[in-house]
Amino acid sequence: MQPGATISLHMSNVETIPGRTITASLGLVTGSTVRAKHIGKDILAGFKNIVGGEIKAYTELLMEARTEALGRMMLDAAQRGGNAVVNVRFATSSVAGGAAELFAYGTAVIVEQE
Amino acid sequence: MFEFLNSTPIWLLILYGIVFLFSAFFPAAFIYSMLFGWLHESKRTKKLISREQRIAAIAGGDNVHTLSSPINIEKVSSAGLVMTNITVSPSWWQLFLGNIKSIFGGQIKSYDNVLAYGRAEAIQRLREQALGEGWSEVINVRVETSMVMNKVKGGQQNKIGTLEFLAFGTGIK
Numbered sequence: 001m002q003p004g005a006t007i008s009l010h011m012s013n014v015e016t017i018p019g020r021t022i023t024a025s026l027g028l029v030t031g032s033t034v035r036a037k038h039i040g041k042d043i044l045a046g047f048k049n050i051v052g053g054e055i056k057a058y059t060e061l062l063m064e065a066r067t068e069a070l071g072r073m074m075l076d077a078a079q080r081g082g083n084a085v086v087n088v089r090f091a092t093s094s095v096a097g098g099a100a101e102l103f104a105y106g107t108a109v110i111v112e113q114e
Numbered sequence: 115m116f117e118f119l120n121s122t123p124i125w126l127l128i129l130y131g132i133v134f135l136f137s138a139f140f141p142a143a144f145i146y147s148m149l150f151g152w153l154h155e156s157k158r159t160k161k162l163i164s165r166e167q168r169i170a171a172i173a174g175g176d177n178v179h180t181l182s183s184p185i186n187i188e189k190v191s192s193a194g195l196v197m198t199n200i201t202v203s204p205s206w207w208q209l210f211l212g213n214i215k216s217i218f219g220g221q222i223k224s225y226d227n228v229l230a231y232g233r234a235e236a237i238q239r240l241r242e243q244a245l246g247e248g249w250s251e252v253i254n255v256r257v258e259t260s261m262v263m264n265k266v267k268g269g270q271q272n273k274i275g276t277l278e279f280l281a282f283g284t285g286i287k
Contacts (some may be wrong), residue, residue: 012284013272018190049203050146051205054201058276092258092278094275
């Protein structure tokens with residue numbers, strides 16, 4: 001599997017994929033990424049802070065980064081031969097000033113249509 | 115009266131101008147935040163409530179819940195992960211109130227409002243995204259809160275920064 005290839009597996013955050021049966025479990029799979037926004041957007045976000053509320057630049061950045069972390073997790077699962085990831089969880093931490101680490105993990109499984 | 119203008123070099127005047135702008139900007143922004151922050155806040159809240167009512171009318175009740183099995187659907191044909199997020203931050207005035215309140219302890223109302231708004235908005239976006247992607251129900255919804263993008267430096271560690279709310283669940287149809 002080439003890195004960066006777009007793959008799409010079944011995903012859920014419950015113990016099973018609803019409507020399908022799990023035939024094999026392949027263990028823990030993880031994906032993570034660290035992102036920072038460029039300084040211009042940081043300054044604009046600082047202006048937005050004056051009246052509070054949503055900061056769209058950060059919302060987009062974090063969603064993009066989380067999608068990438070999920071993609072890496074799916075790549076990991078696909079390399080193990082799974083076709084689904086169950087019980088997906090997320091963790092977010094602020095690692096350095098202005099940067100955030102997004103982490104996604106779950107259990108790779110093989111599922112079959114019922 | 116303006117004789118000093120002729121005797122001072124131009125670069126020094128520009129420097130004075132920049133220093134003046136910066137020193138005037140922060141108090142002005144703070145006063146703006148104090149006087150008009152509530153206006154922005156009530157506008158956001160009103161919009162959120164009207165969206166919640168619209169979704170409730172379309173979905174005929176709530177389409178998200180935290181149980182791990184479906185309530186209304188008997189035969190599930192497909193499932194997938196649904197997630198939405200929002201980052202919010204308190205206004206300067208709310209930060210100021212919060213800092214003062216945290217000296218004495220007790221409930222900090224200004225942060226309360228920001229957090230309640232952020233969480234409600236994240237869940238509302240989950241409902242809208244689920245409808246948009248065609249899921250008829252979202253099961254096992256979880257909401258996570260984390261602090262992001264704040265500068266971790268010495269005494270600044272306890273300061274509230276930008277908060278991120280993430281809502282995710284399994285969409286089924």
